[in-house]
Amino acid sequence: MSDVLAVADHRRGDLRDVSYEIITAGRELADETGGDLHLAVISGTVDEFAEKLDREGVDAIHTVDYGEEFNHGVYAQTVTQLYDDLAPQYVLTPNSVNGLDYAPAVANELGLPLVTDTVGLETDGDTLTATREMYGGKVETTTELEGQAVVTIRGAEWPAADGTGDATIEAFDVDVDEDALGTTVNGFEEVGGGDVDIGEADVLVSVGRGIEEEENLEIIEELADALDATVSASRPIVDNGWLPKNRQVGQSGKVVTPDVYVAIGISGAVQHVAGMKGSDTIVAINTDPNAPIMDIADYAITDDLFDVVPALTERFQ
Amino acid sequence: MKILVTVKEVATVEDEFEIEGTEIADQYLGADLNEWDDYAVEEAVQLQEAGIADEVVTVTIGPEDCEQTIRQALAKGADRAVRVWDDALEDVDLLDVEAKTEILRGVVEEEDPDLVLSGVQSGDDSWGATGVSLAEELGFEWAAVVNHLEHDLDDGIASVRRELEGGVEELTDVELPAVLTIQTGINEPRYASLRGIRQAQRKPLDVQTLADVGVDETVVDSDLELTDMYEPESESDVTVWEGSAEETAGELADLLEEKGVAP
Ligand SMILES: Cc1cc2nc3c(=O)[nH]c(=O)nc-3n(C[C@H](O)[C@H](O)[C@H](O)COP(=O)(O)OP(=O)(O)OC[C@H]3O[C@@H](n4cnc5c(N)ncnc54)[C@H](O)[C@@H]3O)c2cc1C
Ligand SMILES: Nc1ncnc2c1ncn2[C@@H]1O[C@H](COP(=O)(O)O)[C@@H](O)[C@H]1O
Numbered sequence: 001m002s003d004v005l006a007v008a009d010h011r012r013g014d015l016r017d018v019s020y021e022i023i024t025a026g027r028e029l030a031d032e033t034g035g036d037l038h039l040a041v042i043s044g045t046v047d048e049f050a051e052k053l054d055r056e057g058v059d060a061i062h063t064v065d066y067g068e069e070f071n072h073g074v075y076a077q078t079v080t081q082l083y084d085d086l087a088p089q090y091v092l093t094p095n096s097v098n099g100l101d102y103a104p105a106v107a108n109e110l111g112l113p114l115v116t117d118t119v120g121l122e123t124d125g126d127t128l129t130a131t132r133e134m135y136g137g138k139v140e141t142t143t144e145l146e147g148q149a150v151v152t153i154r155g156a157e158w159p160a161a162d163g164t165g166d167a168t169i170e171a172f173d174v175d176v177d178e179d180a181l182g183t184t185v186n187g188f189e190e191v192g193g194g195d196v197d198i199g200e201a202d203v204l205v206s207v208g209r210g211i212e213e214e215e216n217l218e219i220i221e222e223l224a225d226a227l228d229a230t231v232s233a234s235r236p237i238v239d240n241g242w243l244p245k246n247r248q249v250g251q252s253g254k255v256v257t258p259d260v261y262v263a264i265g266i267s268g269a270v271q272h273v274a275g276m277k278g279s280d281t282i283v284a285i286n287t288d289p290n291a292p293i294m295d296i297a298d299y300a301i302t303d304d305l306f307d308v309v310p311a312l313t314e315r316f317q
Numbered sequence: 318m319k320i321l322v323t324v325k326e327v328a329t330v331e332d333e334f335e336i337e338g339t340e341i342a343d344q345y346l347g348a349d350l351n352e353w354d355d356y357a358v359e360e361a362v363q364l365q366e367a368g369i370a371d372e373v374v375t376v377t378i379g380p381e382d383c384e385q386t387i388r389q390a391l392a393k394g395a396d397r398a399v400r401v402w403d404d405a406l407e408d409v410d411l412l413d414v415e416a417k418t419e420i421l422r423g424v425v426e427e428e429d430p431d432l433v434l435s436g437v438q439s440g441d442d443s444w445g446a447t448g449v450s451l452a453e454e455l456g457f458e459w460a461a462v463v464n465h466l467e468h469d470l471d472d473g474i475a476s477v478r479r480e481l482e483g484g485v486e487e488l489t490d491v492e493l494p495a496v497l498t499i500q501t502g503i504n505e506p507r508y509a510s511l512r513g514i515r516q517a518q519r520k521p522l523d524v525q526t527l528a529d530v531g532v533d534e535t536v537v538d539s540d541l542e543l544t545d546m547y548e549p550e551s552e553s554d555v556t557v558w559e560g561s562a563e564e565t566a567g568e569l570a571d572l573l574e575e576k577g578v579a580p
Contacts, residue, residue, distance in 0.1 A: 011481065070487075072459070095445070097481050100437075100498075101461040104414060104446035105453035113540035114414050116444050134442050134546070135330045139341070142545040143411075149540075182458035182492040192484040203578050227579055239502035245484075252480050260578050262569075281576065283569060284555075288332040295553045299572060307562035308569075315570040316579055 001148065002035030002125070005088040007079060008053060009096050010044055011070065012188065015052060018094040018153070020160035025121060025153050026092050027057035027161065032123045033089050036060060040172070042078050043067045047169075056163030062172035073181040075102040078174045080109055085172075088148075090128070095152035107150035115143055116152045136269050137292035156274065192245040192253060201230035204258045206249060206276070208234035210265015210286065210305055214242045219309050220264065226316035232256065234266045250275035265305050268293025285309070318470065320361045320370045321430035323421060323448070324354040324390050326383035327441040339410060339546045348382075350389050353436025357499040359506040360466060361434055362394035367468050370432075372396050376424045378406070378417060384522060391517035392509035398520070399424055403527040405534040413539045418450040423530030425455055432475070433496040437462050445498075452496035460491045464500040 006026040008019035023039065030037040036059035041049045046063035053061060064078050079102070083091060091110075093103040095117045107114035119140075120131030130143045130151065198204060205224040211217060217237075224231045231247060238248040249256055251271040261279035266272060268284070268291055276282070277296055284297035285305050294300055301308050326348050334345035364370040375390045376399045377383065387398050401420055406412070425433060433455075435448035452459035464486065465478035470493070479487040480500050491497070509517070527534055558568040573579045 011485070016482075072461075076453075097462045097479065100445050101449060101459075101479070104448075104450035105459070107446075108415070108418060108450045108453040114444075114446055114450070115541065116414075116446050129544070132443075133549075135328070135341075136440070136443075137549070138330055138334075139336065139546050140549045141339070141543055141547075144542045144544050145540050147540075182495075183460060184490045186488045186490060188481075189478075189486045189488065190484055191486055227573065229578070235501065241505060251482050253484060255483070260573065260576055281572075283572070289557070290332060290548070292549075294555055295549070295551050297553065297555045299569065300555050300557045301565040301569065302557060303562055303565055308566050311562045311566035312569055315566060 001087050001089045002033040003038060003086055003088040004030040004033065004035060004090045004092060005038045005040060005082060005086055006092040007040045007042070007075070007094070008049065009094045009098060010049060013044065015049055016094070016096065017160065018096060018155040019053060020055065021155065021158040022092055022094060022153055023053070023055055023058055023161035024158040029090055029121060029123050033125050035089065038062060038086055038088065039167070040064065040078065040082055042075055043069060043071070050169045054165045054167045054169065055161040056165050057161055058165045058167040061167045061169045063169065064172050064174050066174065066176055069185055070098045071181065071183065071185055072102040072105065073183060074176055076105045076109065077176055077180070078172070079106045081174055082172060083110055090148065091150045093150070093152050095154050099152050103150055103152050110150070113145050113149045115145070115149060117154050118151055119154050119157045121151065121153070133270070136267060138290065154270065192248065194244060194246040196230065196246055198230055198232045198247060198249065199254050199256050201256070201258050203227060203229035203260045204232045204256060205229045205262050205264065206232040206234065206266060207237055207264050208266030209236045211237070214240070217242060219306070219313070223309055223313045226313045234272050263293050263297070264309060266293055267291045268296065318370050318432065319372045319374070319428065319430040320364060321425060321428055321433045322354065322357050322361050322373065322375045322390065322395065323433065323435040324358065324375045324377050324387060325351045325436070325439055326377070326379050326386040327351045327439055336546050336548070339543045348386055350386050351436050351440050353438060353440070353499060353501060355506045356501050356503050357434040357436055358390045358393055358395060359504045360499055363504060364468060365394065369468060369470055374399060374428055374430070376401070376421065378402070378412065378420050387522070388517045389509060391520045391522070392513040393507055394513065396520065398522040399525060400522060401525050401527070401530055403534070405527060405537050409537045411539055411541055411543045412537070413541050414444050414446045414450050416536050416539060417447050418454050419536050420527065420530060420532050421447070421451050422454050423532045425451070427530065431494050433457065435496060435498050437498045437500050448496045448498035455496070458492045458495040459497065460489055460495065461498045462500050463497045464503045466497065466503070
């Protein structure tokens, strides 16, 4: 019980970045436990995926050629059967939307402790120390546990593994109980299209929950007009129906990389930051000097947006 | 059809706070209904208004203090509430997913709903896992991160959309009984009306102990131990402009001009 089993993530024919990052996280743990790093690739063009995933540090890749796309039942059954075969100390999955659709079920079925959304992992071979965030990133915590566990890792926290490996690649003969598959995936749909592409904008004036009321959006639009910029938003503004989905920046919205991103009344939750951290210059206007957005901002004004935004607009009118 | 909604009172933190040991000091904490659960309650109430659900029951694991928060769900239209609490839970500083799963299982087995709605995650400790874990425990089907649910629920199937990353939605059919973890934006949660708030005071709120829901006290013995809490070290070299709003806005305006942004 010193091996690590990590599971890759892919969608519609492409491996997702976290699949390479989980190799790095898994290798680091396996180095300490003294075991091997096993990787599972389930559904889709598994042979092609396996070839890409054969990077430095991977000892074995188990492919499961069953179905095209993610189905949580197939994933959960495969991972539990692999677990029975390999008895790994740690099972690692991405903390992606799909990861969260099977990892908790696997942990519960196997009776293993579960730690989700980790941003750091260390082990001395017995004790696992996981770093997580709480309260939307305001604090970090460490959680310890002995022995085996199922752990999900946050994307973009570990570097992608590179190099070429010499892993054994083998088809894993999973016995899928089809009667137990109670969900059917019928397809996908892209949302958030429309006339405006915030991904094209050079300057984004982005508004968050700090704006409080729909009618207050006016001051944001006035600023954007004065700057000849485009308005984008964090999720709650779109959830409230105050702006259309195509304005949403973040994990489930758009990834943007403008020259200047002005975050107004946005706390900087990880799912938001995932969509804008590549911006050239980031400016935050936020009353909270400890808001997580401050960690990635280049410039900040820790003051009331209702004072700062109109003053700024006035300068350009 | 009967719908059970899991609801949690979450802790909110003020801008300035202090940490004591592995907790944020009490005086900096507030409380609110978990944002995701608010959407789950609304979805259930809409299913009731559409004549599809006959009864909507909320369940929470939490101390007496959280009753006011839980009654918000009753004020918005849920019929009754179950609250599980026990002396054994009093000093637990980490109620992990495994423990919540076992306790909630006790309630679900008692209530026997056709559909369980939970939130995608708790806003405070963000495990994002309780709903799916509970489904597995119950032998129910499930779907995580649901941002649309067809309200006909014909033939024992829930047709949902799961919100994946990058503006892609997955269209999925889920056999009932099932647990769906509800994502924000699936609907527009209502504000409780004054009448609703008054009525909520009279709706049943049933308090149960661990023994009542058939769970042993050892459920609180977690494999996980919270060992530290700290403010993340800032890696940033952010330039913070000081002064009046006119002054700071002036600094930003200068920067924008320098970057060639301003027209
Ligand atoms: C699966 C999943 C996917 C998600 N996808 C996305 C996504 O794509 N995009 C996204 O944005 N979020 C996403 N989220 C939600 C994310 O977790 C946060 O809830 C959200 O980003 C918070 O938005 P916010 O910063 O506007 O609001 P809050 O976190 O509430 O922050 C409001 C900020 O405004 C500040 N403020 C308040 N009043 C003022 C004032 N008068 N002047 C100045 N500042 C003020 C506050 O200090 C605070 O920092 C997702 C969550 C999940 C679970
Ligand atoms: N103490 C609790 N009582 C009732 N429901 C809970 C509790 N904790 C979590 N849940 C439910 O599980 C969902 C996911 O929470 P979590 O897995 O803790 O992030 C929440 O949105 C709630 O619906």
